[in-house]
Amino acid sequence: MACAVMMAFIWHSALLLSLVAALSVFADVKLDCRPDFVSLVWTDRHHADSSLLRLGDCVPTSSSAREATFRVAYTSCNFRTMVTGNQVVHTNDLTYLSPDAQGETYVHHVVCVFGRPKDWSPVSYKPVFSTFGQSDLVFHMALMNEDFSGPAESTRFALGSFIPILARVEDNTHQPLLLLMEECIASTTPEKQPDHFYNIIGNKGCLLDSKISHSKFEQREVSSEMRLKLQAFRFALEEEVYIHCKLVAWDPSGIDSTKKACHFIKGHGWELVDNPAHNDVCDCCETSCKSRWSRSVTSGKRGISQNAVLGPLTITEVRL
Incomplete structure (x- = not known):
């Protein structure tokens, strides 16, 4: 009997391999x-x-x-x-x-x-990503002007100036969602390069760059948007730079140490953007924020995430 089962398995596997070929x-x-x-x-x-x-x-x-x-x-x-x-x-x-x-x-x-159109710039190119869920979610990430009222007029930023970045998830068919920027790095290529990058956001939503700069998250106007004012850094000056981010759509009531948006304020410490009264969820930004299961956007599932890339942009040493 065992031999017959084994022969059947081998025959079935061979059939699948034949189908692939x-x-x-x-x-x-x-x-x-x-x-x-x-x-x-x-x-x-x-x-x-x-x-x-x-x-x-x-x-x-x-x-x-x-x-x-x-x-x-x-x-x-x-x-x-x-x-x-x-x-x-x-x-x-x-x-x-x-x-x-x-x-x-x-x-x-x-x-x-x-071919890239002559008048092309990242402000008109908004990477759009669909994900699975009860119905499709669409994530956006774009360069904006200084007050976030419209797209950026240039993709060149002087060292020390601010790079306004808007991330958004379209959630018209869902309950209200909280958009989080869980991880972001800067790279010189459209693909991530683990051996050559600059860490911007890490540790489950900690704006690591804010410890050595004036980068910060802006206060939200709607839960499905995240506004980041990133101070232009010295990484890859005068080269094409791409911002790679992991965006997460989450239950607004499910904020904890693994699903959060925290930035560092000089003389004050880590602050939770969405509710400073609970800054303690940012304490792990100095150590390690451990993942754990939590209540989800969709019944029985965790939040929905999507990798996004924005660029190229250029950081210049001379003020424009």
Whole structure:
């Protein structure tokens, strides 16, 4: 009996491996990159189920027994948009889900590259990220002008001046959400570089940079927004700088030492932006703020997070 079960398992595994190989060899992927959307047609030459295809988190726009078509905007389906040098790059993954729900068995990388428009600047490029939930949440991060009344007029900032950054989550279909900037680093590339970065926010929402500068969180106007005035730092002067952040949408009543926004005020100490009466939740900013389970935005789940990147921007040593 055990031998029969083992043989069945080996046969099933071999079938799945054969299917993966067949997908990579016997399927055609035609990609048409347009400025605002992408059209992708997947044509099967074997016996795969096209309904199991996903582009990011999107199902096919239309499908038949042998073909699946996706026609989607770059602001949907978990597309990742990066701006590097003179290029705007949109990336995603076309995946075929395992029939036995054991995981993804086939991945085809989707890349669309465009030249950066001459009049392009990060203020008009707002990275938008969709996440899973009871319905999709959309996160934004953007450079703003001094009083946050509109987009920044320049992406160049003099050393010591302030870089106003706005982070926001759209929560029209949810209960009120609290937007938190849990982690932020500065890097010289659109991708994180663990061996070359400047730590801005860490330790579960502590504005670490505020201990050595005048950086601070602004008081909120709405819970779903976070305003950061970041004092321009000496890291990577005159180079392109990208700000990488982990944004979290959370239950407004669930603030604790692991879900918070704290900044350091000279002569006063760490302050909890949303309620200074409970500054004690910021005490761990000097040590280590441990993660733990807590009440969530959606029943039975934790808060929803999304990685975001803003840039490039440039910090200059000479005042502009």
